[in-house]
Amino acid sequence: MNNNSEHSHSTDTQSAQRSVILTFSKEYLKFSAAHFTVFSATERERLHGHNFTVSAELEVIVGDNGFASNYRVYKDELKRCCAELDEYLLLPGNSPYLTVSDSERYFYVTFNGEEMQFLKADTRVLPIRNTTVEEFSHYILQQLLASDVFSDGSITALSVCVGSGPGQEGKSCWQRKH
Numbered sequence: 001m002n003n004n005s006e007h008s009h010s011t012d013t014q015s016a017q018r019s020v021i022l023t024f025s026k027e028y029l030k031f032s033a034a035h036f037t038v039f040s041a042t043e044r045e046r047l048h049g050h051n052f053t054v055s056a057e058l059e060v061i062v063g064d065n066g067f068a069s070n071y072r073v074y075k076d077e078l079k080r081c082c083a084e085l086d087e088y089l090l091l092p093g094n095s096p097y098l099t100v101s102d103s104e105r106y107f108y109v110t111f112n113g114e115e116m117q118f119l120k121a122d123t124r125v126l127p128i129r130n131t132t133v134e135e136f137s138h139y140i141l142q143q144l145l146a147s148d149v150f151s152d153g154s155i156t157a158l159s160v161c162v163g164s165g166p167g168q169e170g171k172s173c174w175q176r177k178h
């Protein structure tokens, strides 16, 4: 191999931006929550709970030293998102079929002519349309994208999966626009 090709080869290796997909599916990335899925204007599930699992994939550009960022910062942000949802009753604030009002101590939920009352101390109303894996995964994705940690320009794609039980999850994805 002549010097030029070696040089061009090494230059190509050094200058070509390489991306890697980092995945996080740690046992501690979960939140235990009560919820009920609203299926239509008149049908819903009974109130119940799950240990929802959270996992994430992010595509990052690898720096010249073969390193993106210390992925501890990504995991810490994911853990923070889980902790904010952990051990609450979660309600959808943007449901087309369910309304939420409140007093000093309670949330009042109206659905299909019935009213439920929940202590505010036990409850979080999220800006989502339903308490489904679809909406939870999108909500956490938006939380991550709004955080300083994930505003790093080296991240070119991000996806978040939320599972409500073994073998079933919803995945929301984001891709940086070129």
Ligand SMILES: Nc1nc2c(c(=O)[nH]1)N=C([C@H](O)[C@H](O)COP(=O)(O)OP(=O)(O)OP(=O)(O)O)CN2
Pocket (backbone or CB within 6 Å): 036, 037, 045, 050, 131, 132, 133, 134, 164, 165
């Ligand atoms: N599209 C969606 N459909 C349903 C969701 C959801 O998040 N998105 N969620 C539910 C339930 O709230 C629950 O999370 C899962 O219900 P179920 O199907 O009963 O699942 P199990 O965990 O009991 O699993 P099995 O298959 O029954 O073992 C319903 N629908």
